[in-house]
Amino acid sequence: MAVVKLFGAWLSPYCYRVIWALKVKGIAYEYIEEDLSNKSPLLLQYNPIHKKIPVLLHDDKPICESTVILRYIDEIWPQNPLLPADPHERAVALFWIKFADDKSPLISKLFRTDGEEQQAVAKECFEMLEVLEEHALIGGKKFFGGDEINMVDIAFCSVAHWLGVIEDFAGLKIFEPHKFPRLNSWIQNFKSVPVIKDNLPDTDKMLALLKRRREMLLASKSS
């Protein structure tokens, strides 16, 4: 039987994208936690180009980049499909997944910046949310995937969970439910789905780690 391994980091939204996909498909896997400040030789061997997590190992073959991994998982294990079958609908889904990939780094940038730079990033985040509210969730759908979550919902996990935690940490208020009613419904729906709810990093633990990381960042900036 083929062995599936996932190299990840418990704080990374990109890692959770893969975890949820594997769980939705009912695939058993071995999880290996990476210390990103001290990357293992195995990780560097399996992802020599980017040296990043997540990396999926299937039958000893490495697949890198979370979106590439998600598409691979969806093709190898076709049950509970994560993309529409219709080519045009699929193209639209892929468009939003790319949008999520391009914009999600803004959320972690909020954490790594301060002052004027942070304000500029916050404005970009707000504009991203406006686009989603106006263009992506039209038609009164429960999820981007319709009645069930699909790869697009999974791709926007940073907006659903990480944004709120980083806002709390940084004392920012970018997402206001009354300004983004469709997005707000989607976030509530998404986080209620059992496979998501049962597999989200604990908020308090996240805040504690963010605090430690922020201190280290400031210390290295001033030195």
Place this chain on the structure above:
Amino acid sequence: MAEEVVLLDFWPSPFGMRSRIALAEKGIKYEYKEEDLRNKSALLLQMNPVHKKIPVLIHNGKPVCESLIQVQYIDEVWHDKAPLLPSDPYQKATARFWADYVDKKIYDLGSRVWKTKGEEQATAKKEFIETLKLMEKELGDKPYFGGESLGYVDVAFIPFYSWFYAYEKCGNFSIEAECPKLIAWAKRCMQKESVAKSLPDQQKVYDFILEMKKRFGIE
């Protein structure tokens, strides 16, 4: 029902070239519409309201945005001829990884080569060459990234060859001297009609870059 295919594009765009090549590989008749990016058409704004960018592929009135998504769409819909993506899921994943790598690196680094000068340009040139060498390594001894025939990664990458002369002139360096195997690959691709018809003349691209530099005050 007759297929109606329209491509909203801008002649020097390497992203637009990707879709041109894919459509040509499949032998698809389409209407090419040149966009003036300083005066975008109502159609473009309607078909790509989120980014307002080219290229946009419009198939029977329905838009597909983002060049690599267009190439994948074209490959799926017109799957009978000239397959661009491999059928094996692992090989497909590898192809997607490298096309994503081209997206992440080549355009930005190349842009920095022609937009900057001095130390900033020197750094950009160094990183750009490193990236090209990595692509060369991935190509190995294969005639194409897709193996024996033009594939997804070839289509994603070859458009930038039309910008190489401009990069070389602006950066004062020779790409062929650094990456001869890559240039051999590029010339091999250019022998294909689908590629030769889709890429603009390199001198024309260089003239365009010079005009851009003047317009943005980059000397």
